[in-house]
Amino acid sequence: MTEQEAGSDVGNTKTYAENINGNWYLTGEKWFCSNPDADLAMVLARPKGNEKGTKGLSLFLLPKLIDNKTPNDYEILRLKDKLGGRSFASGEIRLNKAFAYLVGDQNQGFKQMTDMINMSRLSNGVRSSGMMQRSLQECLYISKNRKAFNTKLINLPLMQKQILKIFLLAESSRSIVFHSAKVLEKADDGVDIYKILFRILTPLIKFRSCRDARKVTGDLMEVRGGCGYIEEWSDARMVRDAHLGSIWEGTSNIVALDVIRSLKKNDNLKVFKKYLFDVVGNFDIAKDRKYFNDNIEKVFNFALTIISNNIEHSARQISSALYYLSASIFSYNEGHLEPELSYRKKLAKLILKHKICTNDPLQKEDLENSIKSFPNLFSH
């Protein structure tokens, strides 16, 4: 997709397609193509004479070889020298009337590409979730083995706080990702409400999990001390790769705006709110149900204000609030369904308290209680 003047703004695509004797040929320059030596690539281009914007774009399949032998008419101009994602190549491509096959309806190119983008946005969020989980495990391993000041790092109050912060973000992401996997299964079975939920959860995960992975991988790097900064360990690579997650397949701003778009469509906001109420409705402790329901009201009132007044400035803020609210409810639900996961109810409240409700940063008891709530995390 991406061209020099058409990254976030895909509708500005300049690459054009010509139909000559029933065959399609593409001309133009693509500025970012990962895996540029692939045998096949999907390419967006505008058939000559088509309208401007995303509506005039069509999707094409570009083979590397024509008839499995002759190289197609495009060239890799340069490979990018990247901060991360170094185990795969990304290149700039010039298409010189390259032969391609039209895929699907000529006027549905962008829509078809969007289907793929949504899947890869989700996979980026899941990847970030995995990176945070790895960071948490490495952080626990280091702090339970390395000593300073005659004690294991995990016994030091400030280290405990650092671990809790990583734990909170990594496990929030885990809850929302695993819940979304179940939603996806039902959406794939064709159940409409799950299709709507999945449409909303995908940009939420891509936005927030990818951003949290930047922080979590950076914090882990510090937990390993000086070694964390050295390439012999995995931390530097993790930090580099985490940053990519919130840039490609839509930057944070673009994805936060997509959250708003997904909520604006039809009655999606109401469907999402009702779904969260329904999940909470199954919780067996009345006081907890009230706590979650009050927070659902609070967050969705904020969302409604933003959406009805078109306040783009707050798109990221509401995306974060909806993400953590959902993660918290899904985490509690895990504890509710599986007795051996009851610690996730405590985690759920911690997520809400620190990410949605205002909190006094000077409150000492909060930290001490949190540490007691997760004895397994700190056992060594």
Ligand SMILES: Cc1cc2nc3c(=O)[nH]c(=O)nc-3n(C[C@H](O)[C@H](O)[C@H](O)COP(=O)(O)OP(=O)(O)OC[C@H]3O[C@@H](n4cnc5c(N)ncnc54)[C@H](O)[C@@H]3O)c2cc1C
């Ligand atoms: C390693 C790597 C591999 C890539 N591989 C591919 C690939 O295989 N195929 C492909 O098509 N692309 C690929 N990309 C491109 C990537 O998807 C784009 O770089 C990305 O979508 C951003 O587009 P851009 O670079 O043009 O930035 P711009 O669109 O110019 O954005 C610049 C800044 O402006 C902000 N911005 C833009 N619009 C708005 C708005 N409406 N409101 C608020 N802020 C806004 C953005 O958030 C960003 O911070 C790759 C990128 C990288 C780094």
